[in-house]
Amino acid sequence: MERFFTLEVLKTIPYYHLCIELVLIYCIYWLYFSRPQRNQRRPELTPAEKQKLIDEWQPDPLVPVVEESRDRIVEHLSGSKIIVDGDECLDFGTFNFLALRKDDAVVGAGMKGIRDYGVGSCGPRGFYGTFDAHIYLEEEIANFLGVDEAILYSYGFSTIASAIPAYAKRGDLLFIDEQSNFAIQQGAKASRSKIHWYRHNDMEHLKELLDAQAECEAKNPRKAKVTRKIIIAEGICQNTGTIAQLKTMIDFKYKYKVRVFLDESNSFGVLGETGKGLTEHLNVDILDVDLISAETERAIPSIGGFCAGSAYVVDHQRLAGLGYCFSASLPPYLARAASTALKIIQNEPTRLCRLRANAKFFHKQLQSAVEHSHVFDLTGDDISPIKHLLLTHPNNNENLKAIQSLIQSAQSQGIALVSGEKLEQDRTCKNTSIRLTVSAAFSEDELSSCVSVLSGLIKKLSVSKSAI
Template sequence: MPFFNMISCEEAVLYSYGFATIASAIPAYAKRGDVIFADKGVNFAIQKGLQASRSRIEWFEHNDVEDLERLLEIQAEKDRKNPKIAAKTRRFMVVEGLYTKTADLCPLPQLMALKWKYKVRIFIDESYSFGVVGKTGRGVTEHFGVDVIDVDMIMASLENSIASTGGFCVGRSYIVGHQRLSGLGYCFSASLPPLLATAASEALRIMKEEPERFTRLRANAKSFHLGLKRALEGTHFQVQGSELSPMQHVIYEHPDPKVVDHKLDMLVDELYNRSILITRSRYLDKEEAFPPAQSDKVMTNSEMSEEEVVIALSEIQQAAQKVDATLDE
């Protein structure tokens, strides 16, 4: 199976549905009585996995390492006072490599330092960073130079950069083997369709044999990030996201949510009329643990030429200025 070879782990388990990968992998290990430290910015699939685990969830502020350590220290103090309970309590940390809601990277080196200091298992959802971040697209572990063996479990969907379906979890053999017995999304599902499994394998082959794609992707992502900032200057539109992310969020600063919603829709429509396609970020707000800010998503890729990037940014600048100047009805 090429998935664990691509990330240099011992073994992998393959799921037939991307959402179920993350939502099943977490409760396969974390149970009632355990504690999970989760970033408030995690995606909806992770939230469902946390809920299914029935563990105690301790939420820390998005990418706030100090807030996480504060919670870990509180837990450590509880463990010192109740060693018998502590001996039965497992502790997990769940983060995303590249956050879908904010388009920024997790501070992995600092998280790994806390993992060793407080003896916490770490799970990373690389659904948006695998095939995107790192010199050869292997994700945040490659980007930050962290040994994948030190990460307890890496999960990822095949429905983003791989453009197929399903998902995978990689790690040590005993970790992966456990999922084949207790991962509900694996046990109560079918195999991937052969055509889509072949497509995923071919995408991984291309990633491995054509690393220059990632060089172009990083260059385009940085150009687009900086260009978007300049294009939106002088308007109420702002850019949110890492310069390494090909996905950027455009937000609109206004105290009235209805105005924000209207302006973001107008920007999508105006750019569509200019043959530029961006999309609104849609969430199940009533189901989200922490509803994210409304935004438009702007994407770039490795195959965009410099000329196309310049043209797209010029159209975005004109559209943003026009929408921002339009009086609300």
């Protein structure tokens, strides 16, 4: 009965089904038996052969091999001078813009803070790491800038690097200056947003990118409504010393419906009549900038940084800013020192005037020194305290060695400089330059002395025009 039923079922199946099934069975059979047969028996190695293989094996390094470098050791600080590796030098290498690093009032406030709080907070802000010194400093910064709120971070690098991914996520769009500092680059990377790099300070190129994005959004308006777009720039670019064209960015903000984030690490306490930064310098309403961030490690000689803006924007970081939520809070004695430095900025406007005068004087002197050198180009605005001597043709390894030799020679002649060396992961790592920073503590004679030393060394630089 079962056999008869099976035959009847087979008769009802279309012939092409049977053909397909037979072909499949044949393919499976062919694949199985046509596989190359592995030789199960492995050749035995003699003890001598095994030892030879072991001796020849070289493990890959855990980290990339880099040339050995030696840190310069600072032994003493005194006004505009430092003692580094035993040489007393004028300090053109650090960001001590307002010469507050060893100010008696700032040092005194820090020492009192140590007596009151100890040397560390030992906890994040949400877990018993919030001290009254943090609250007071946040209020003082917000009042100084004229915004609703400010939020403190315990590490300068993590400030903007935490703020960007707090607001931008996968699918959002970031328009970033190609010469932006490494912290901005890492924050953008952490956000997993799509990044459009516009040419340095080139507002025409930024406009082209925004126009192209507007055309794409016109084709898909539903997606455009949920896509956040942010322009990110530095007030004073750390890698070039140039000032951002903030007014044009604000125009783009309202025309293309984008947000504007401004990193004022190098312009806070530097630009503007009272040191409020680029917004004051260009007479731009600070409320037109969606987020202001700055490190308190430059004009303010402390550690950490802050973000400032509307209460709606800033409060979001208290739950979404990774550097705020998961790092131990700023040691309260450093918050005390920063608070005192901020009061000095407000009460001693002459420091700002001296810094601006020194920056302009030094810029003019440097222009004359490199005008016909054919080796360096001077970058940076005249009012900026950051200057770069950028190699005109940095494609020769000998040039890098020549720069290091120049810096070492300058140190032996009493001038402390730094090269613009960066990590390989930094988009700007190919920029080869000598960075000089100006302080309010310098006299014109000291600035001229630096230019004189540089002029002599540049002339002696052992890099021919043909080689570069």
